Amino acid sequence: MRLYSTLSGDREELDTGDGVGLYVCGVTPYDSAHVGHAMSLIVYDVLVRYLRWRGIQVRYVSNYTDVDDKLLERASQLERDPLELAAANIEQWEREQDALGLLAPDVRPRVTAEIEPIIETIERIIANDLAYVAESGDVYFRVQAKDDYGKLSHRNIDQLRQGTRFEPGDGKEFALDFALWKAQKSGEPAWPSPWGPGRPGWHIECTTMAQRYLGETFDVHGGGVDLVFPHHDNEVAQAEAASGRPFARIWMHNGMVQRNHEKMAKSTGNVVGVEEALERWGPDAIRLFVLNSHYHGPNNLTDDAMTAAMRAVERLATALREAADAPGAPLDAAGYRSRFIEAMEDDLATPQALAVLFDLARAINRGRDAGEPVAEAQATLQELAGVLGLRLDAPETATAQVSAAELSKLAASLDVSCGGTDVESTMEALLERRQAARQERDFALADRIRDGLGALGIAIEDTPDGARWSVKR
């Protein structure tokens, strides 16, 4: 499999020989998650699913940075304990990750539980002369001592100095030096260290956790493109300074979710929360929206795009509807399977992989219309969709979304008597009454029943085997 690496600026062959180690930067849980965070994890989730499906062992590590400046600031605004705030947000985010159909990483380290190893990493960097302790008790990375600093973002120190936001001070030797350890300020949570009480700087936690759980050198490090500089550049610098060895071989970066062509971020106030997105569009549509464009580029979230994604999900789900046993030669899905693999092998080309799924869906529908057995091809479609993390639940299983009371009211208003008041039996009675009306060619009544159900958000479709109902999305 080839993956584009930001480090080399080119596609690299992923060595899957003795398994794959993957580290993905998770969120700083100072607030609830939005669709941008979901996109990021969906991309790496698909990578993991695909590799495992191909029989490759994957160790998937994704962290929570549960202590940092932003979190402390938010906690103080809310007058809450920062660690407790982080824990609460993580809990919510993990529930949402489940709802999004995201695989749980094998390891989900948290900074607050990794303080000792982080201190050890910093000590190694100091011992290698690439970091120093300031009078304040802060520890800084000595940027100028690392001659390839900035290689990930393809910048050098001179270019970076032109930025005006770097400020000397706090005992830094050089303006671009960044903190590995921050000495405690009043009221902040702190842990003991050789340099006095304090907490880790922003980048050191990922370096430490990645190396601890995946080794000094590992296969793939992922995250949003907005993390390339400084976060990932600093991770690289620290890791190499600590171990003297290369860090991640491949650096994978996903593009940003935009709204109105502007990055979705708390700071711009254009966020769509994961909770809201799940409610409005559901997990499959969110996933299809993300995978329909290449993970590299930006992805503009609009209501139209999401509506289209929901309809597209329905199209795939419809192709999985049970088909009657049929004579004839069964539809062979092997070609679709290999096209799917080819697409995925090429830098996780999910838009093309999806196109293969749609082509297969069309072939299934065509085969079914032609009276060919398609069950095997349907199983392949379900399997390949599963590799992308799409569930494709049949909409008719959504009984829980229907109000039994409203349904009973409708039945009563149409003089349809039913055996019970639950959704199942009321629906059955209504559909039977309608079927009888159709046979008596009383289409007015049949249409009244269909329209009444339609008003409740239930769609009726007539098939040779009787009527089928589903919840409209």
Add this chain to the structure above:
RNA sequence: GGCCACGUAGCCAAGCGGCAAGGCAGGGGUCUGCAAAACCCCGAUCACCGGUUCGAAUCCGGUCGUGGCCUCCA
């Protein structure tokens, strides 16, 4: 100012030198009591200007435009 992406049909979006995927929307048809679903048919001189090549959406240079990053960031 610097670094990095990108500009393809009404909308979303593939494409990595050899006749322009896929989805949504729209139009026509088949099927249906009518619908729905499904199936068939219909749509692009690839931002603009030069260059390289037998051949360019694809490579090179320039122009215009959009987005991301330059110590909050998925």
